[in-house]
Amino acid sequence: xxxxxxxxxxxxxxxxxxxxxxxxxxxxxxxxxxxxxxxxxxxxxxxxxxxxxxxxxxxxxxxxxxxxxxxxxxxxxxxxxxxxxxxxxxxxxxxxxxxxxxxxxxxxxxxxxxxxxxxxxxxxxxxxxxxxxxxxxxxxxxxxxxxxxxxxxxxxxxxxxxxxxxxxxxxxxxxxxxxxxxxxxxxxxxxxxxxxxxxxxxxxxxxxxxxxxxxxx
Amino acid sequence: xxxxxxxxxxxxxxxxxxxxxxxxxxxxxxxxxxxxxxxxxxxxxxxxxxxxxxxxxxxxxxxxxxxxxxxxxxxxxxxxxxxxxxxxxxxxxxxxxxxxxxxxxxxxxxxxxxxxxxxxxxxxxxxxxxxxxxxxxxxxxxxxxxxxxxxxxxxxxxxxxxxxxxxxxxxxxxxxxxxxxxxxxxxxxxxxxxxxxxxxxxxxxxxxxxxxxxxxx
DNA sequence: GCAACTATTGAACATCAGTCAATAAGCCTC
DNA sequence: GAGGCTTATTGACTGATGTTCAATAGTTGC
Numbered sequence: 001x002x003x004x005x006x007x008x009x010x011x012x013x014x015x016x017x018x019x020x021x022x023x024x025x026x027x028x029x030x031x032x033x034x035x036x037x038x039x040x041x042x043x044x045x046x047x048x049x050x051x052x053x054x055x056x057x058x059x060x061x062x063x064x065x066x067x068x069x070x071x072x073x074x075x076x077x078x079x080x081x082x083x084x085x086x087x088x089x090x091x092x093x094x095x096x097x098x099x100x101x102x103x104x105x106x107x108x109x110x111x112x113x114x115x116x117x118x119x120x121x122x123x124x125x126x127x128x129x130x131x132x133x134x135x136x137x138x139x140x141x142x143x144x145x146x147x148x149x150x151x152x153x154x155x156x157x158x159x160x161x162x163x164x165x166x167x168x169x170x171x172x173x174x175x176x177x178x179x180x181x182x183x184x185x186x187x188x189x190x191x192x193x194x195x196x197x198x199x200x201x202x203x204x205x206x207x208x209x210x211x212x213x214x215x216x217x
Numbered sequence: 218x219x220x221x222x223x224x225x226x227x228x229x230x231x232x233x234x235x236x237x238x239x240x241x242x243x244x245x246x247x248x249x250x251x252x253x254x255x256x257x258x259x260x261x262x263x264x265x266x267x268x269x270x271x272x273x274x275x276x277x278x279x280x281x282x283x284x285x286x287x288x289x290x291x292x293x294x295x296x297x298x299x300x301x302x303x304x305x306x307x308x309x310x311x312x313x314x315x316x317x318x319x320x321x322x323x324x325x326x327x328x329x330x331x332x333x334x335x336x337x338x339x340x341x342x343x344x345x346x347x348x349x350x351x352x353x354x355x356x357x358x359x360x361x362x363x364x365x366x367x368x369x370x371x372x373x374x375x376x377x378x379x380x381x382x383x384x385x386x387x388x389x390x391x392x393x394x395x396x397x398x399x400x401x402x403x404x405x406x407x408x409x410x411x412x413x414x415x416x417x418x419x420x421x422x423x424x425x426x427x428x429x430x431x432x433x434x
Numbered sequence: 435g436c437a438a439c440t441a442t443t444g445a446a447c448a449t450c451a452g453t454c455a456a457t458a459a460g461c462c463t464c
Numbered sequence: 465g466a467g468g469c470t471t472a473t474t475g476a477c478t479g480a481t482g483t484t485c486a487a488t489a490g491t492t493g494c
Contacts, residue, residue, distance in 0.1 A: 009441095009442090009489085009490065010440090010441055010442070010489085010491070011441080012441095013440090013441080016441080032339050032340065033339075034277065034339070037482085039481075039482095047443090048442060048443045048444065049443090049444080049482085049483080050442070050443055050444070050483090050484080050485080051442055051443075053482090054440095054442075057483095059482065060251065116343060122249045122250070133385070153393075153395035153396050154396050154400060157386055157389055157390070157396060157401070157404070158404055160385055160386065160389055161382040161383070161385050161386035161389075161404070161405075161408065162382065163385065164382050164385025164386070165378040165379065165382040165385075165412075166378070167385075168350070168381025168384075169374055169375075169377065169378040169381070172374055172377055172378075173374070176370075178370035178374070179370050179371050179374060183371060186415070187371070187374070187375060187378070187416060188378075190411070190412070190414075191375075191411060191412040191415055194407070194408060194411025194412065194414070194415065195404065195411065197411070198404055198407035198408055198411065199404060226458085226459065226460095226472095226473090227458085227459050227460070227471090227472055227473070228472080229472090233472080254449085255452080256450075256451095265474045265475065266451085266452080266474090266475080267453080267473070268473055268474075270451090271471095271472070275451075275452075276450095276451065276452090435494105436493105436494090437492105437494090438491105438492090438494105439490105439491085439492085439493105440489100440490090440491090441490075441491095442487100442488080442490085443485105443486100443489090444485105444487100444488105445486100446483105446484080447482105447483080447485100448481100448482085448483075448484090449481085450480090451478105451479095451480080451481095452478085453476105453477080453478075453479100454474105454475105454476100454478105455474100455477105456474080457472105457473080457474070457475105458472085458473075459470100459471090459472075460469105460471090460472095461468105461469085461470085462468090462469085462470105463468085463469105464465105464467090464468105
């Protein structure tokens, strides 16, 4: 067993699975799905191909599990930052964006694995991506106090579009760091405020939320 | 030759290639890349596997070519609608959005094939997608008169993010038609105006562009 | 030490992408 | 119409890759 650590002859189920998922994040970020063979993965993990199949029913399931892990991590990172009930909505938004961009900065490969477009259309991957967007939309609606009134298809779509805005700008920022993080965060938050305004929500929470901010100079 | 039309024994190179690309758009929209085998494609086309390889060096090249076709079609559809030099920027924007949403409505599968997330990360697909976004950003900058001054990284990023906004909202709208097309178009255009404002561009062109619109009621 | 459970293995198998020598279709010239 | 040339087309074959599974080995409890 060339790649196997001598003290890791046999691991517990949870430990091995977690180890494989971490490795999956790295490997799938560094090579295209097609060119990364099961042989190469098993070698990198220091295990047999058969063992990989003991843990994941197929290559695609292995990949899906890693994408799901990336999504959970992103969601959790931003959840922790926005759990306070004592702060005004805009402050919560700033915190959430800060945590989001922290994640982008520190876990760039994970983020890219989650959101970079690959070959073809796969229903399960789509489910993970769309589920992540849904979770962000729900959370935004709740944290910004839009959870109880004035909520409807247009609001959800506006929030969803904004999540897309954040994704695309974050990916661009990740690969070309041409503006500062603060400027990016402010662009994101002002765009959110604006798109909600465009969606014309007149409830008190949104009115408060839409208090003018100074523009980026 | 079970699937072969009797009058199609031998086609010209261009004709056959075009036929295969059209078929590719359908097939790749309907099934995941992995589950769609070369055998199935050849059968659907009424040709041999070898012939498929005569036209495309690999399965992946075949797929990439279909995605590129989808992108070109989208770009061309919106280009034609926005070629007039006599209209004000906001009118051009409305025309462009109208053409874009026409495309989404009429060629939903093509659009989804272009933008739906699939398995893994593939550099060539990424190049097509990002190239399409770049083309839209360039075109927007030019048509909105932002091509000569006040242009910079922040502007490009804002425009780029907005393209992401349009993509995500269009995909959602495609699968859940919960708001009218007019409302969607207005949300898109107001969000563009707002994000440009947030990017704080003060040139005369942008000031004109930022003339207040009435909100969506 | 033995039995039971299960993580682990690697050879075998199945499937699929890709190859290539041979054939057939279509066009042009005589 | 026949023959020659070009090249679209074929289908059997090959090799790589994903998947399977009987056998083995590690660990725990008695």
